[in-house]
Amino acid sequence: xxxKLTDEQRQILEMxxxxxxxRIAPGAGEWDEKDEFPWEVVDAYREAGLYGLAIPEAxxxxxxxxxxxxxxxxxxxxxxxxxxxxxxxxxLGALPILVAGxxxxxxxxxxxxxxxEWLSAMGLTEPEAGSDVAGLQTRAVREPGGYRLTGQKxxxxxxxxxxxxxxxxxxxxxxxxxxxxxxxxxxxxxFSVGRIERKLGIRSxxxxxxxxxxxxxxxxxxxxxxxxxxxxxxRTLDRSRPSVAAQALGIAEGAFDAAxxxxxxxxxxxxxxxxxxxxxxxxxxxxxxxxxxxGLVYRAAEMVEEEGRGGRRLVRANRYSSMxxxxxSDMAMKVTTDAVQIFGGYGYIKxxxxxxxxxxxxxxxxxxxxxxxQRIVIARSYLSEGA
Ligand SMILES: Cc1cc2nc3c(=O)[nH]c(=O)nc-3n(C[C@H](O)[C@H](O)[C@H](O)COP(=O)(O)OP(=O)(O)OC[C@H]3O[C@@H](n4cnc5c(N)ncnc54)[C@H](O)[C@@H]3O)c2cc1C
Numbered sequence: 096x097x098x099k100l101t102d103e104q105r106q107i108l109e110m111x112x113x114x115x116x117x118r119i120a121p122g123a124g125e126w127d128e129k130d131e132f133p134w135e136v137v138d139a140y141r142e143a144g145l146y147g148l149a150i151p152e153a154x155x156x157x158x159x160x161x162x163x164x165x166x167x168x169x170x171x172x173x174x175x176x177x178x179x180x181x182x183x184x185x186x187l188g189a190l191p192i193l194v195a196g197x198x199x200x201x202x203x204x205x206x207x208x209x210x211x212e213w214l215s216a217m218g219l220t221e222p223e224a225g226s227d228v229a230g231l232q233t234r235a236v237r238e239p240g241g242y243r244l245t246g247q248k249x250x251x252x253x254x255x256x257x258x259x260x261x262x263x264x265x266x267x268x269x270x271x272x273x274x275x276x277x278x279x280x281x282x283x284x285x286f287s288v289g290r291i292e293r294k295l296g297i298r299s300x301x302x303x304x305x306x307x308x309x310x311x312x313x314x315x316x317x318x319x320x321x322x323x324x325x326x327x328x329x330r331t332l333d334r335s336r337p338s339v340a341a342q343a344l345g346i347a348e349g350a351f352d353a354a355x356x357x358x359x360x361x362x363x364x365x366x367x368x369x370x371x372x373x374x375x376x377x378x379x380x381x382x383x384x385x386x387x388x389x390g391l392v393y394r395a396a397e398m399v400e401e402e403g404r405g406g407r408r409l410v411r412a413n414r415y416s417s418m419x420x421x422x423x424s425d426m427a428m429k430v431t432t433d434a435v436q437i438f439g440g441y442g443y444i445k446x447x448x449x450x451x452x453x454x455x456x457x458x459x460x461x462x463x464x465x466x467x468x469q470r471i472v473i474a475r476s477y478l479s480e481g482a
Contacts, residue, residue, distance in 0.1 A: 098166075103163075104162075107166075108166055115174040115175075118139040119174045126178075126298065127177070130293060132300070133178060137181065140211055146185050146209055150206075155205065161397070161399050161400040162400065164186065165341035165392060168183050172343075173349040174349060175299060176456075176458075177300040179342050183342065184215070184216060184217065188217045192204055192205060192318060193205070194334070194406035195276065195326075195327045196318050208259070215253065216251050216254045217251070218248035218251045218254065219231070220251070226467075229271040231265065234246060234264060235275060237266070241312050241316070242311070243285075247306055250304075254302065255303035260305060262276070262278075263324045264307075273322065274325045274328075275317055275323065276317070277316055279307075279312055283311060285307060285308045286305070288304070289306045295457060296453075296456070333416050336417060340419035340423040343423040343456065344385065346459070347423075347427040347456070350448075350449050351385060353434060380433070384426040391422055395415035396419075413472065417470075420463065420464070423459070425460060425466060428453075431453040431456040
């Protein structure tokens with residue numbers, strides 16, 4: 096699919112491709128093998144100024160469009176989905192501040208997140224509340240000058256390496272209206288990192304438990320009003336889902352490129368396996384899925400950009416955001432599984448990257464709202480807003 100890119104987008108993508116080729120691709124297999132967080136990738140992003148892409152110029156960033164952001168994540172995920180999510184989650188952690196933070200909060204946090212001096216994470220999920228966000232149990236009890244947070248967050252990407260975590264806790268009664276959003280800094284008393292998860296895929300990313308034990312958070316670190324937290328979380332996720340969709344798209348493209356090349360090299364029964372119709376049909380289906388997903392992902396990014404200015408809650412764009420995430424991740428799961436099939440026995444072996452792509456693809460169907468939840472969001476959008 097040929098996109099009409101601006102000169103600036105073209106330059107950014109060229110630079111990201113080079114960075115991916117030279118500073119990510121060589122280490123990706125080893126980081127996966129060793130469950131290792133690649134600090135050298137963090138440095139590469141800092142040096143290239145990538146953390147600032149999603150941060151407005153007024154706060155030291157580049158203010159790149161949503162489309163540019165997804166194109167960058169897609170490029171990185173073609174090589175290593177774990178590294179791609181390190182960047183996307185920096186932006187995710189900043190989003191609650193961007194959509195609902197005070198001017199003081201923006202001034203204090205966004206410039207440091209834009210340079211990558213500070214890393215961020217977004218802590219919403221809890222051991223007993225994943226899809227059911229409104230059921231979260233972490234409590235924030237008011238005290239003079241602030242709050243005391245007590246509870247636990249689960250599966251938080253960048254959690255163990257973040258300097259700043261935007262998080263959510265209950266200040267009121269049960270349900271969505273009792274939730275408020277907060278900014279927690281790494282050094283706050285009562286805040287600690289629990290276990291680092293061992294995972295099926297995206298193993299170069301850091302996934303941690305976060306523990307709040309009477310953690311004191313100053314009043315000025317509450318994002319928005321008390322009770323607005325659920326809305327802040329939803330406005331955040333509506334905007335971040337195209338990045339997960341782009342991650343899925345990049346994974347599928349990486350796997351397809353590998354399979355296309357292998358099919359033209361591997362011989363069976365005296366000819367290249369690419370000459371078998373069964374293999375050609377698989378390649379054709381993979382390519383169609385990728386192209387269809389690209390259209391949807393880019394459209395979602397443009398719609399989020401258009402409708403979401405000024406931190407507004409998306410009304411129609413959220414349907415595209417969910418569609419893109421759901422469709423691209425289901426497609427990535429299928430394409431990467433087919434890529435392993437095309438590689439035959441070698442596909443199952445760690446000497447080739449396609450088994451890693453297949454393991455990495457799985458998470459895109461689960462996080463930032465499972466695909467079951469995305470289907471609920473999409474259906475509800477049509478039922479309430481019409482076609
Ligand atoms: C590697 C990794 C990184 C993550 N990163 C982050 C992060 O940075 N920040 C963060 O806050 N969270 C993060 N998460 C959490 C992730 O978003 C949740 O795991 C996910 O939303 C699902 O929640 P759950 O695990 O509690 O599953 P559950 O909600 O228990 O769901 C279990 C199953 O039931 C289905 N289900 C649940 N409710 C319904 C329903 N109403 N209708 C139909 N089906 C339903 C689900 O789709 C799923 O198939 C991460 C998770 C992982 C594994």
